[in-house]
Structure formats: C-alpha cells, structure tokens
Amino acid sequence: MVPLKFERDIFGKLLAIALNNKIDLEECFSYPLSPLPPALCHNTGEMMKTEKSALAKKLRSLDNSSPPSSPDVWIIDGFYFLHSLVNQTIPDTFHKLSEIILQKICNISVQEIHLVFDRYLSPSIKDKEREKRQEEEIPFEITGPLQRPPSDFTKKLKNRKFKEAIVSYLAINWNNDEFGAIIGGKKIYLTLNEKCYSFVRNDQKVEKKEELNFECYHEEADTRVIFHAAQLQNQREIVIYASDTDILIIALANIHKLEEKNIYLVSRGAPGQRYDMNCINCTKLSNILGQTLCRALPAFHAFTGCDYTASFYRQGKVKPFNLLKKDKHFQNAFENLNEQFNLSDKQTTNAIEEFTVSMYGIKHCQSVNSARLLLFQKSFATSHNTKHFLNKVKTYNSNTIPPCWKTIKQKILRTTYIASMWLNATQKHCVKLSATEYGWTLNNGQYEPLWFDGEPTPLHVDDIVINSEDEGSDNFTSDDDENDYLSS
Template structure:
C-alpha cells in the first residue's frame, strides 16, 4: 500500500514526467525530499542572544559540551543542572520515543510466591480485552464475515464452560490522547484507512499493520457489533449476556428465544475511559453489582493486573486474571496476590508502575522495576515516596546535586546520570496524571483534566511529550558549541573571538591563535613528549 505522498509522486510520474506532450523523456527527474535515518533524530530549537540554534539529539554532544565547559572553567555543578542535549537521555531514546522497561517483571515479583489458581468457578463472568484478542487470532479468515464468526467463537468460548456473561471491551481513540504519543511511534508507513463495505469484503493480508491504525480499529468494532446482531448468532446467545463496547458506548446482546438477537444500550457502562485496562475494571465492578461472585479478566497487559491488585477492595467479586499464551495460560488469584504483600505496597503500586514506566510514561534507563519494588518493600519511606510520586534517588537533597556527585565521583555521563530536576518534574507530572486516571477506573465518567500542563503539550494540533521547560544547556555554552572556526581564528568574525572567549578542543580549528596559554602549554608539552620518544 502506498502513502498519499507516494501516490502523488507516482501519479506525477505517469501523467506529467512520462507524458511526451509535456516533458521530454531525457529531462532530469526532480529531486524528492526523501527522509533518511538522520531525519528520525529529534532536534530542539532555542534562541541564544537573538540567534536560533538547533540542538540535535547526538550522544556525542554531551561529551563535547563538557569539554567546552571545562576549558572555559565554567561551574560544572551549574552546567549539570541542564540536560546538555535536546532530550533527557535517562528517560528517552534518540528518536524521541519513550525509554522502555519490562513491565511483566513487576507481575513476576508480585506472583512469585503465589501458585496459579486452579479452582476457577465455571459460572464466572468474563471480561475480554478485545483488541488483544483480535491481534492474536492467528490465521485470519478470507472475508470479514468469516472474521466476525471466528472472533465470536473465540470471545464466547467461556459460554461452553458454564459462564452466562462475557464482556468484549475495546479502547477509545480520542484525538488528543496520551497513548497516541506512543502509538504514533509504532505506526508504519503505507497504512491506509479501510472501510468495511460488506460481509464478503476481503480481510487485509497484513492484519497487525491494519490494526495499527486507530480508525481501522474503531470501524472494526462497529462492524462486529452490527454483525453479531444477526440471527445466525442467536442460538449461542440464548439466555446469555454478551456486552459489546464500541467507542464510548456499550450494547448488551442476548436472545430470549434462540432465534433473534436483541440489542440494548447499557447506560451504566457508557464511559469516557480511553484505555481498555481501566474499562475492564469498570465492567468487572458492574458484574459484581449484578450478582456475579467471580470475575475473570482475560488480557496480556500487565497494567490490568496492577490495576486489579490496587482496586479490588472496591469490587465485591473475587477477581481472577487469565494471562499467558494459547498453550501455556494460567489464572492468578488477585486477592491472594494482594494478601501476599503489605497493604501499603498495594496502595503504592499504581504510583510505582506509572513512575517506573508504562505505556504512557518512560522508564529510567538502567533502573528496572525490580530495583524500585525492592526499595518499596524494604524501606517504608519509599512506600510513602511512591504514594506521593516523589523520587528519592540519592543521599543528597537535590537531584541536580546527585547528577554532579555521580559525574565527579563515578564519572557517569549521558543516560547513566539521573534526569535533571526540570526533566524529573515533567516526568513526575506525567506519572501523577496517569496514576490519577487509573485510580478513577471504577468511575464511568470521571472528571479528568486535560493532559496539557501535566507533562504534555499541543504542538501542531498534536499532543506531544514536554520533556523539559528549560533550555538544553546554558546560553553561553550553546554559542560556543556552534562555533564555526576553521583557520587562524584571529578575525572578529569568528564565533569564539566575537564572544571574547578562547577556542576549545570542540572547535574545528587549524593553527588556532585563539587558545589560552594553558592550552598552548599542554599542546607544546605533548609535542615535546612525542619528539623525545622518537
């Protein structure tokens, strides 16, 4: 499949460039501005003394800035209060994507002393993560009609074991979404929106690529609902409850006679939740109020388990979490997991999970969830830290002092250093916002403010991460790094000379006349040593 820009280029080639009436065959083809790997590197534009300076996300930039700072005898404790780059290296990758961690490690720590549940009631209500199910269907049928039948068979398999209620729960995809920031990183080129016109329409061969577009997933959920209302599904829904969510609404499908399917909107389950993770807990609480003593949540997402462990006191039913693969699945008793750890740790799980990395927040590089969880278990102060989402990462009282201490004592650089106070504050705001959304999962329509001002911002009508509020480096350091001296450096037109400062090893100077006396002595001494060796 071609992107719109590729289609325009092909159309131009066929209708204009290869048309003998308009352009000669021997005329040169116009140069296209194709993106290269270097275009993926994030940049940040800042103004220094009236001039615009572009800072690229280059890992060598950190070392170059330090060379300049040391040569100019700048206060290193002040210099290290800046990230020395357009991105906080300890929280983000070079291309601007979130630093990742293994979320499942936290689940492994929680259930390490808990055996898998064996006696799961057959009449339990089932909550199904819809998109996870659709992505794991295996071989995709030829047509959308066959796809609807296969998805229905897999989703309603629990009916055969005695269950009378199954909830098919999907995500929502609002325009300004905190998860869209991460989804946009994974969207591939060449994806087009596919409208399902009829039942015999062919399913796309690249299924996961098709599901990577939000509009396709929304259209698919609407199509499945309309298809499952057909009489062909009435026998399987006889005296059974099948709750199907689509966008913000929820429709109950059932059959009283096994011949026709009735569809009824469920007002109690109309919600503004964006994530299926929180929506699954809302449906579980609804099933508990309807008299179901046990609820099974089927999802591969660790977020759902963490939410269930934290919020299960608000749900009167016993909650079981089904996870794993088709051949190796297991059930986790959520109440048993909660009983195995202290109450304070359970209350801190949402903050711990959001702070140490999830789908919407970045992880700390080289600092996994196991490290934070162990601190949370051993030291009570760390439990209070995660409840309030405040990070204590050093014996010092300031994270900037911690950066200077690690740099001067241990020689740490780049992503080995913690983020600056400014970048950490942005990260904590994002984690606090995400935890606040999670803690309201049992409310159908929680009052949630806009993410703007909580670590995100609107840029070109798109919600993006706001990694920092301050400049990447001090102003003087930015000017010096962008010095373009090449020869002599005796003219006032040269950047370093114009600023009244000596050149450094970071400048591309040849036969430079603008070095300090100490630099000249070091250069001369190095040269004499070499001559002595020969």
C-alpha cells in the same frame, strides 16, 4: 559575555571552559545539559523503554494461583483477543469472521461475557507510543457481510480505522437471529466507543440492548475492564482475560473498591481453556502486598516507565520495585501522586527525588542534582592525566546519570496524571486532569512530553564561572568523600 550553546559533547565543552576557568559544576548539573534528557531519551528522540512485563513477572512470583473452576463472568480485552486470531485461517467473508469470533467467546463455560475494546481519541497521550508501534490511520470501511477480510490481517490490526470498523461491524452483525443458537443462554456484552450493548437470545430471536450502566468514556480497555468489573452486582468470581502489565497494576490499585469480588487475571491459551494459562489472583495478591503498596503501584509503574512515559536508562523495573516494597516512606510518596497532589507538597517531591537517587545506588543523598554531580565526579575526580581525562570526558555516557530536577519535576507531573487516571478506573470518567498542565505540550495536534522548563544549559559562560573571591573549595570531592555517598 560568552554564550554557551548546546553541543553533543557538552562535557567536553565544560572541560574546555574549566581548563582556563574555575566553573560551578553544581550549577551546571542543575541543567539537563541536552535538548532531550539522555537518561530518558534515545539520540533519535524516542523515549527509553524497559521490559514492563518484568514487573508483572515479579508480582506473579508472589502468587501461585490457578484460574477459578466456576467463574461467574469473563471480561475480555477485545483487541488482545483479536490478536489471538492472527495465526488462524481467516474466513473469506466478514460475516463468517464475526460468527467465528462470537463462537469462540461463547465457548467459554460461563453465562456472562464482556468483550471490551479501546476507544481511539485524538489527540492522545498515547500518540508517541502508537507512532513507535508504527500504527496507521488509513480509512477502512466494511460495506457488507460478503466483503472479504484482508489477507494481511496482522498488519491491518495496526490500522486503528480497521479496528474501529471491525468493532462497529460486530455490533451490527451480531444482532442477527441466525446467531441465536450460538449465543444460547448466555449474555454477551460488547463495547463500541463509549456505548455498551448486550446480546441475548429470546424466543429464537437475538435481542440487542444498550446497557447504560456500562456506558463509559475511558480511552483504554486497560481501565475499562476494571470499570466493568466494578459495575457487576451479583457476580463474585471474575476473570479478566488480558495480557498487559498495566491491567494488573490498575486491578491491584482498585481492588479495595471491588468488595466481595475475587478478580483473576489470566492470559495465554484460548479463552475458556484451562491449559497453558498464566493466572494471577489479584485479590489474593493485593492482600499479600497491602493496600498502601497497591495504591502506590500506578504512580510507581508510570514513573519507572509505561506506554505513556519514558523509563530510566538501564534501571528496569525489578530493582526499583524492591526499593519500593521495603520502604513505606517511598510507598506513601507514590500513593500521594493523584489528582489531589500539588508540586508544593515538598515532603512527597523530596521522597520521589530520594527514590530516584536510590535507584542509581547513591547513599545519603536526597537531591538528583547533587547525585548527577557525584556520579560525574566518581568518573573523573581522581584522574591526574589531562589527556586521559579529556578523552574520558569526550566519551562520557550521560545516559547513566539521573535526570536533573527540572526534568524530574515534569516526570512527576506526567506520573500524577496517569496515576490519577488509573486510580479512577471504576468511574465512568477516569481522566480528571489536563494533560497540558501535567507534563505534556500540544504540538501540531499531538501530545508530546514537556521534558523540562527553561534552557537546557546555562546561557553564558559567566553564569557558571566562579569568581576568585567566591572560591571556597575545589568542586571535586576526594575519594573518601565519594565513598560516603556511592554504593559499592
């Protein structure tokens, strides 16, 4: 029995075997044929990424709204706001920096403002993305109001300990009577870890209060801003100041829970300034898209690539979204990927497989394993020049074919975990599932994707060689057969 080990040129290996044996290509393509799925990973091991903002641009094209003239409340993504300070002169003390931050948000013409920050948990399913962004975890302490902020403020915003120190300092320093004139008649909310504090002026004094209604255990501000919107009682016109496709998707998915509230997502410009702003009326857009499509968006976005998950090589966002938008069958399948989903739900998993195959332009095929074989055959089945065939196989770009079912199954599990988290954004605890049961492994204190269960290739040549008595027909299809399956 001859072992079959992985090599970079796996297709060349298969060809070498095929020169002397008839091999079961269908069985071969049911394996990843790589330690990492080429359609989802670079050779370096990094996940494939796509321009997720392309989805936001596509959705924005369906709505042409302006920011509301008289909003009731602004909810601000705190670290997005801090990044807007990087092009400005940083003051010479942290006390002055905290004053400037308070002044800027109090310049907004609204009585209630929420400044919402991420929490940093470890381990986190975002570990790989933070590693890719070269984020650091270097101890940093603000010892007093006269301490000088670092000159490389932009770089320091990549250090999560620095960011945690700033938020903690704001929560302490804003409880200062000298800031009463800045706060005026407004009410300012600030999140710190799972806590939330409010600051108001009362008889020339600043009062700080813990707001239990806004206590929240979310990791990301992306979901927490929606939680804050859901807790508001009498405010109708709500502006979320942020620039993240994820927040738009989460808002649309939960908009049906925010009854009698109009949610606007705005970005660019300074908070409160009406010029140079992008604005999406999420409430209006949700009515255009319909509830089923809106509730399908979290799973769709996670499946096609977000901060937590890999994208499909060169598939992008717009083409897959167009497939989703025109097919209720696909919308229902993605909507089903929540904490109630189980892999035994074949109707849903079959639809996700069919959607994946459709992204690659293959008609009349519902199996990713079959699609892999068909795309391989399209490239090589009609070649009669053995030398030319050999050269083509050796240089074959396996990124261009979809992952096998073993890989898609794990991707569906990760998608379900993220979609469940986003769909529960209005609750104090949005995470309902276990990462290690939904497509991740925990290695050295860090979550890593489990790309597939089992071996990447058949272990032995005998596993893929077809015995002569078992032969039925050639593995390769004819040109006519191909045309039935492959889109032009």
